[in-house]
Amino acid sequence: MTSISFDHACFDAAIVDLDGTMVDTLGDFAVSLNHMLDDLSLPAVAPAAIEKMVGKGSEHLILSALAHVMSSGGAAPQGADAQALHTRAQALFDRAWERYQHHYLAINGQHSAVYPGVVEGLKALRSRGLRLACLTNKPTSFAKPLLAAKGLDGFFDFAFGGDAFARKKPDPLPLLKTCEALGTAPARTLMIGDSSNDAKAARAAGCPVVLVTYGYNHGEPVRGVDADGFLDSLAELDRAVF
Numbered sequence: 265m266t267s268i269s270f271d272h273a274c275f276d277a278a279i280v281d282l283d284g285t286m287v288d289t290l291g292d293f294a295v296s297l298n299h300m301l302d303d304l305s306l307p308a309v310a311p312a313a314i315e316k317m318v319g320k321g322s323e324h325l326i327l328s329a330l331a332h333v334m335s336s337g338g339a340a341p342q343g344a345d346a347q348a349l350h351t352r353a354q355a356l357f358d359r360a361w362e363r364y365q366h367h368y369l370a371i372n373g374q375h376s377a378v379y380p381g382v383v384e385g386l387k388a389l390r391s392r393g394l395r396l397a398c399l400t401n402k403p404t405s406f407a408k409p410l411l412a413a414k415g416l417d418g419f420f421d422f423a424f425g426g427d428a429f430a431r432k433k434p435d436p437l438p439l440l441k442t443c444e445a446l447g448t449a450p451a452r453t454l455m456i457g458d459s460s461n462d463a464k465a466a467r468a469a470g471c472p473v474v475l476v477t478y479g480y481n482h483g484e485p486v487r488g489v490d491a492d493g494f495l496d497s498l499a500e501l502d503r504a505v506f
Contacts, residue, residue, distance in 0.1 A: 277448040278389050281457035282400035282407055283318060284479025286382045287414055290315055291375030296368040297329050303363045306333045316483035319459045321401040321426040326360050327353045372406060373413035385498025386419040397442045401426035401433055434461040436468035460489045
């Protein structure tokens with residue numbers, strides 16, 4: 265754990281990301297995407313490739329998976345080839361999105377697990393009197409049932425998905441709107457996430473931010489991201505100096 269030297273009285277609330285921060289949902293993504301691809305008569309995509317696509321919302325995830333299998337999983341095309349591939353993926357998107365929703369809702373939470381230390385961390389935040397909100401780029405219709413299935417929904421005053429606001433993280437708008445809902449100032453609202461998306465959104469919104477070291481950061485080392493601290497487990501929040 266990187267030392268976090270905040271005065272704990274500085275915070276009134278915390279905003280917590282979902283996928284890769286509280287719940288390892290890679291299995292759910294893999295099953296749903298590969299059922300979707302099978303429905304479209306396309307080849308499967310490996311979980312290791314999917315992990316790098318997670319974090320920017322379901323639309324990005326689906327288009328990335330389509331482009332990946334259409335390019336045979338090889339090196340990313342450039343220029344005109346990349347544009348042609350994107351156009352082909354877009355042409356399939358509506359059908360792909362319908363099938364993905366169908367499959368994801370059917371298995372939501374069945375191939376995922378709460379990370380060790382998450383419940384302890386959320387209890388620690390609550391014990392310090394902080395209000396909590398879950399903010400994810402995952403659609404709200406996926407996020408709320410997942411929180412309930414994993415027994416996490418009771419910790420949160422609000423749960424907002426990627427479709428709750430006009431823009432998604434890394435845009436600061438979702439964080440600012442979540443702070444409004446919580447009734448707290450951004451500077452007094454801690455963002456807890458797992459990726460550069462969370463950190464960039466927090467920096468732009470004026471929220472302090474800590475990142476977990478075990479999540480999905482688009483295949484890049486998370487400790488290279490501009491953040492105020494890093495956690496190997498949310499349970500460390502019980503011992504953190506803030």
